[in-house]
Amino acid sequence: MKHSLILGAVAAIGLAAGAASANTLEDVKAKGHLQCGVATGVPGFAFTDADGEWQGFDVAVCRAVAAAIFGDPKAVKFTPTTGKTRFTALASGEVDMLARNTTWTFSRDTDLGFDFVGVNYYDGQGFMVRKDLGVTSAKELDGATVCIQTGTTTELNLADFFRTNGMSYEPVPIETNAEARQKYLAGACDVYTTDASGLAATRSTFEDPKAHVILPEIISKEPLGPLVRHGDNEWGDLVRWTLNALIIAEEKGITAANVEEMAKGTNDPEVNRLLGAEGEYGKMIGLGKDWAVNAIKAGGNYGEIFARYIGEETPVGLARGLNAQWTQGGLLYAPPFR
Amino acid sequence: MSNAKSVAFVATKMIPPSPPPSGSVGPIHWAREHLFPTPLNALLTLVSIAFVLWLTPEIIRWAFIDAVWKAGSLAECREIARAAGVEGSFACWAVINERFNQFMFGFYPSELYWRPILAFALLLVALAPVLFAHLPRKMLIFSAVYPFLAYWLIWGDSLWAPLSAMAGFAVAYAAFRALSGGVVQLGLAAAAAAAGLAAVLWWLFAASSAAEAMQAVLPLSIEHVESAKLGGFLLALILGVSGIAMSLPLGILLALGRKSDLPVLKGICVAFIEFIRGVPLITLLFVASTLLNYFLPPGTSFDLILRVVIMVTLFAAAYMAEVIRGGLAALPQGQYEAAAALGLDYWKSMRLVILPQALKISIPGIVNTFIGLFKDTTLVSVIGLLDPVGIIAPMRADSNWNGIVWEFYGFVALFFFIFCFGMSRYSMYLEGKLKTDHR
Numbered sequence: 001m002k003h004s005l006i007l008g009a010v011a012a013i014g015l016a017a018g019a020a021s022a023n024t025l026e027d028v029k030a031k032g033h034l035q036c037g038v039a040t041g042v043p044g045f046a047f048t049d050a051d052g053e054w055q056g057f058d059v060a061v062c063r064a065v066a067a068a069i070f071g072d073p074k075a076v077k078f079t080p081t082t083g084k085t086r087f088t089a090l091a092s093g094e095v096d097m098l099a100r101n102t103t104w105t106f107s108r109d110t111d112l113g114f115d116f117v118g119v120n121y122y123d124g125q126g127f128m129v130r131k132d133l134g135v136t137s138a139k140e141l142d143g144a145t146v147c148i149q150t151g152t153t154t155e156l157n158l159a160d161f162f163r164t165n166g167m168s169y170e171p172v173p174i175e176t177n178a179e180a181r182q183k184y185l186a187g188a189c190d191v192y193t194t195d196a197s198g199l200a201a202t203r204s205t206f207e208d209p210k211a212h213v214i215l216p217e218i219i220s221k222e223p224l225g226p227l228v229r230h231g232d233n234e235w236g237d238l239v240r241w242t243l244n245a246l247i248i249a250e251e252k253g254i255t256a257a258n259v260e261e262m263a264k265g266t267n268d269p270e271v272n273r274l275l276g277a278e279g280e281y282g283k284m285i286g287l288g289k290d291w292a293v294n295a296i297k298a299g300g301n302y303g304e305i306f307a308r309y310i311g312e313e314t315p316v317g318l319a320r321g322l323n324a325q326w327t328q329g330g331l332l333y334a335p336p337f338r
Numbered sequence: 339m340s341n342a343k344s345v346a347f348v349a350t351k352m353i354p355p356s357p358p359p360s361g362s363v364g365p366i367h368w369a370r371e372h373l374f375p376t377p378l379n380a381l382l383t384l385v386s387i388a389f390v391l392w393l394t395p396e397i398i399r400w401a402f403i404d405a406v407w408k409a410g411s412l413a414e415c416r417e418i419a420r421a422a423g424v425e426g427s428f429a430c431w432a433v434i435n436e437r438f439n440q441f442m443f444g445f446y447p448s449e450l451y452w453r454p455i456l457a458f459a460l461l462l463v464a465l466a467p468v469l470f471a472h473l474p475r476k477m478l479i480f481s482a483v484y485p486f487l488a489y490w491l492i493w494g495d496s497l498w499a500p501l502s503a504m505a506g507f508a509v510a511y512a513a514f515r516a517l518s519g520g521v522v523q524l525g526l527a528a529a530a531a532a533a534g535l536a537a538v539l540w541w542l543f544a545a546s547s548a549a550e551a552m553q554a555v556l557p558l559s560i561e562h563v564e565s566a567k568l569g570g571f572l573l574a575l576i577l578g579v580s581g582i583a584m585s586l587p588l589g590i591l592l593a594l595g596r597k598s599d600l601p602v603l604k605g606i607c608v609a610f611i612e613f614i615r616g617v618p619l620i621t622l623l624f625v626a627s628t629l630l631n632y633f634l635p636p637g638t639s640f641d642l643i644l645r646v647v648i649m650v651t652l653f654a655a656a657y658m659a660e661v662i663r664g665g666l667a668a669l670p671q672g673q674y675e676a677a678a679a680l681g682l683d684y685w686k687s688m689r690l691v692i693l694p695q696a697l698k699i700s701i702p703g704i705v706n707t708f709i710g711l712f713k714d715t716t717l718v719s720v721i722g723l724l725d726p727v728g729i730i731a732p733m734r735a736d737s738n739w740n741g742i743v744w745e746f747y748g749f750v751a752l753f754f755f756i757f758c759f760g761m762s763r764y765s766m767y768l769e770g771k772l773k774t775d776h777r
Contacts, residue, residue: 040722041731043740048732050436052445056735077566080722080732088628089722178734178743205741207416315413315737 024096024228024235025069025286033075036062037095040080043201044309044316045101045121054078057309061099061120061226061243064295068242068287073298087112090229097239099226103153113230117240120225120302122322122331124218125157126196128203131213133190138217142167147180147189149173154194157220177202195222197310197318204315238285244334245292248274249301251325251334256300263293274337281337302332401748404428407435411738433739434749440733441749444569444724450494450561454572457491460484461579469764471771485583492576495562498549506545510537526685565643569724571753576643577725578712578757581650585711586704588651589658590697594688596663607659614656620717622649627721646718654711661707665700666692698772705765709758716754726750 028034038059039046046056059078066076079095090098091113102108103123104116129135129144138161148155150173162169172189174180181202184192192199196218203209226243228236249255252271254262263275272278276289285291299305306323310316324330361367374380404424409415415430434441443454464484467477486500513536518529553559568576595607614622626645669692677687697704719728730746733739 039735040719040724040728041733041735043735043737045735046732047735047737048440048445048729049736052440052448054732077564079566080724080728082720082722084624084720085628085722092628092632181741182743201737201740204737205412315740 024232025238028069028096032070033077034062034066034069034097035077035079035095036065037079037081037086037089037098037100038062039100040082042101042198043204044197044314044318055309057121057305058099058101058226060299060305060309061246062097063298064246065097065239065242067298068238068245068291068295071288071290071294073294087114090114090227093229096235097226097228101224102227104223104225104227108227114227115230115233115236116225116227117236118225118243119223119331120243121197121223123195123197123222123224124322125154125193125220125222126199126218127215128184128192128199128212129190129215131211135213135215138215138219139165139167141169141191143169144191145170145172145189146191146193147172147174147183148193149177149180150175153220158193161219181205197316200318201310201316204317234286238287241285242291242295244337245274245295246302246305247325247332247334248337249292249296250303250332251327254296254301255304256297259293259296263290270337400427401429405431407431410436412741413738429745429748430742431745433733433742433745437733437739440729441570441726443572444729445567446563446569446572447561447567450563453491453494453560453563457488458575460487460491461575485580490560492568492572493563493565494560496549496553496557496559498552498558499546502545502549502552503541505548506537506540509540510534513537526683565641568643569729571726573643573718573723573725574712574715574753577647577650577715577718580647581654581711581715582708584647584651585654585658585707588655589707590662590693592655592659593662593666596659597666611656611659614653615660619650619653619714620720622653623717623721625649642723646721646723650711650715653714654707657707657710658704661700661703662696664703665696665698668699669695698769701765701769701772705761709761712757712761713754726753 036059038054038056041047042056042058044056045058046054049055062076062078063073067073069075079089081089081095081098081100086098086100086102087108089095098114099120101121102116104119108114109116127138127141129141135141141162146158146169148158148171155171158169158171169191172183174183177194177198180192180194183189185206192202194202196214199214203212203214206212226239228239248270249259252268252274254271254275259275262271263277265272265277269278273281274292276282276291276293280289282289282291300308303325306318306320307313310318312319320328320330322331324332326333357363373383404419404422405428406415406418409418409430409432412430412433415432419428419430439448439451443451446454461484463477464481467473467475468481483504486504490497490500510533514529514533517532518526592607592611595603596611598604598607623646626649627642630640630645673691673695674687677691680687680691682690716725716727718725719731722728724732727750730750734742734746
C-alpha cells in the first residue's frame with residue numbers, strides 16, 4: 001500500500017515533469033514572465049544600472065523575446081549565471097533561455113543538448129599592447145610576455161597562434177579580467193589577450209585609452225549567441241525569429257521610433273509580413289500579430305541595441321566590423337521573412 | 339640560649355615597600371622591555387614603525403583626502419580629481435554612494451526597504467537576550483518567534499504560512515505533553531520521538547492547507563518579494579544568521595550522537611560528519627544550485643536560497659559537532675560519573691552538568707566556526723547568487739564604473755570585518771564572564 005503510494009507519487013511527478021518541459025511557450029505564458037539566464041557582469045553585455053535594472057546587449061535579447069510574447073519588455077526575470085552554472089541552469093529548466101556571451105561550438109550544440117538559435121555578436125580573440133611599444137601586428141610579438149586567462153579557450157588559441165607563426169612568448173597567468181587590467185597597467189605583461197570586445201571594454205576604462213592599441217589580427221572565431229534546450233523546437237523557433245526580426249528590422253530601416261508607423265503598412269511586403277500588416281505570421285510561432293512590433297519597440301532594432309550598449313558612441317566603443325549587416329560587408333544575414 | 343630580647347635588632351613593624359627602581363617602571367622601561375629587548379627586536383621594531391608611517395599617510399590620502407565622493411561615473415570622478423590637482427591614484431567612493439542600496443538589499447523593491455531594515459532591527463532585539471544573560475528571560479519568547487517573523491517580513495506573502503509553520507511546534511509540544519503523562523504514559527524518549535513525528539506530519543500534510551484556509555477566512559498578507567530579488571548584505575546576513583543559528587543546536591546533537599552508545603545512531607552521526615567534512619562547501623553549493631534541479635520536477639519552487647541555507651547549515655554543523663566533541667572529550671570522566679551518581683538521567687546530566695562545561699571550553703572553536711561560516715557565505719557568488727561579492731560583478735560591468743576595483747572590495751571587506759570582529763570580541767567577553775577556574 002505504502003509502496004504503491006510512493007510509486008504513484010513518483011509517476012505523477014514524472015508526468016508533471018514531462019508535461020512541464022514539453023512546451024516552453026505554454027509554461028512561460030502560464031508563469032506570466034520569461035526566465036532568462038544572463039552573465040553576472042560583462043561590460044556592455046550584461047550589467048545592472050543605478051536602479052538595479054539589468055541592462056546590456058545580451059539582456060536586450062531577453063527583453064525582446066519577452067516583449068514578443070507578452071508585449072511587455074519588463075515581463076522577464078533574470079537569473080545571473082556564472083560560467084560554471086550557465087549550462088546546468090538551462091538544462092534543468094531553471095531558465096527558459098540563455099543570452100550570455102556563450103560561444104557556439106560543436107560540442108555545446110550537440111553533446112550538451114542545446115540549440116544555438118543564432119549569433120548576436122561575432123567576437124574573436126585579439127591582442128592589446130601599449131602604443132609606445134611601436135607594434136603594429138601580432139606577428140611582431142616574438143618573445144613578448146602575455147597576460148592570459150588560465151583554463152580558457154583563449155589560452156589554447158594563443159599557444160596555437162604563436163606555434164604556427166614560429167614565435168615564442170612568456171605567459172603571465174591571471175584569473176579574472178580585473179586582475180588582467182591591473183597586471184597589464186602595472187607593466188607585468190606587454191600584451192593582454194582575450195576576446196576583442198573584452199579588450200575594447202577594458203581599454204575604455206583606462207585613464208588614457210589612446211595610449212593602447214588593439215592589434216588588427218583576430219586569431220579565433222567566437223560566435224556568441226542565445227541558446228535554448230534541445231527538444232522544444234517551437235520554442236527555439238520563437239527565440240531564433242525574435243533575434244532575426246531585430247536583424248531584419250535594421251536591414252529594412254525599422255526603428256523603435258517608426259515601428260508603429262510602419263506597422264500600419266508600407267510598400268515593402270517583407271516589412272508588412274514582419275510587422276503583421278499582411279498575413280498571419282505571428283500565429284505560426286504561437287504569438288499574436290504584433291509580436292515583431294513589440295519586440296522591436298522593446299529596445300529598437302539590432303543596430304539601435306548595438307549602438308546603445310556597445311557601439312562607438314559608448315565607452316565600450318566597438319565598431320560594427322563583422323557585426324555589420326551583410327549589405328555593409330558584415331556577417332549579419334537573417335533569412336528572408338516569408 | 340638566646341631569645342628575642344637578646345637579639346641585637348628586631349624590626350617591630352613592617353618596612354613599607356619601596357617604589358621599584360626607576361629603570362624598571364614607566365613607559366621607558368615598557369618600551370625597553372617590549373620593543374627593544376635585543377638588537378634584532380629593536381631593528382624589527384624600527385622597520386615596522388617605518389612601514390606603518392610610510393603606509394598610513396598613503397592610505398589616508400587615497401581613501402579620504404584625495405577621494406571623490408560624488409560623481410556620476412568613473413570618468414567624472416577622474417575629472418573632478420584632476421581638477422582638484424590630484425596626482426596618482428585616489429578612491430572614487432561615488433560608486434559606493436550611488437550603488438549603496440544595491441549593496442545593502444540587492445534588487446529588493448525600494449519602496450519596501452523598511453521591511454528588511456525592520457527585520458534587522460528586530461534581529462538585534464531577538465539576539466540581545468541570547469547574548470547577554472542579565473536581560474529578562476521573558477525576551478527569549480520573542481527570540482523564538484523571531485525567525486518566523488523575519489521570514490515573513492523579508493519574503494512577505496501571507497502571514498498564515500509562518501504562523502502555521504510555527505503551529506507545528508505547538509503540535510509537537512501538545513503531543514509530547516499528552517503522551518508523556520497527560521493521556522498515555524510513554525517513556526520520555528518515545529514521547530519526544532512521537533512528538534517530532536507529529537510535527538513533521540503537520541508540516542508535510544496540514545500546514546499549507548491550514549495556512550490557505552486561514553488566509554481565506556482572514557486575509558493577512560503583505561507584498562511577496564521573491565528570492566531572486568534578494569542580494570547584497572541582506573543575503574549575506576540571511577545566510578550567515580540562519581546558518582549560525584541552526585548549526586549550533588544541530589552540531590550539539592551530532593556531537594552527542596557521535597559519543598552515544600547506540601551503534602546505529604552513532605554510525606549515522608559519524609557517517610554524516612565525515613561525509614560533510616570530506617566534501618568542499620563549494621561542491622555542496624553546486625549540488626544545491628544545479629544537481630537538485632535535475633531531481634526535482636520542473637516548476638517545483640524549492641527556493642534556491644532555502645537550498646543554500648540548508649547546505650551551509652549542514653556544512654557548519656559537521657564542523658560544529660567536532661568542535662563540541664573536543665569540548666566533551668576535554669571534560670574529566672569524573673564529571674560524567676558525578677552526574678550519574680547524583681541520579682540524573684542522560685538528558686538531565688547533559689543539560690545540567692556536561693554541556694555547560696563542554697560548551698564553555700569550546701567557545702573559541704565555536705565562534706571560529708561561526709566566523710568561518712559567515713565569511714564562507716561569499717562563496718555563493720560562484721553559483722550566481724548576488725551576495726556582496728557577487729553583486730560587484732554586474733556593477734563593475736556598468737560602463738560608467740568599469741575600472742573600479744579597490745573601492746568595491748574595500749567596502750565589502752569593511753562590512754565583513756565589522757561583523758567578524760564583533761563576533762570575536764563577543765566571544766572574548768563571554769569567555770571572561772564564564773571563567774570560573776583560578777589560574
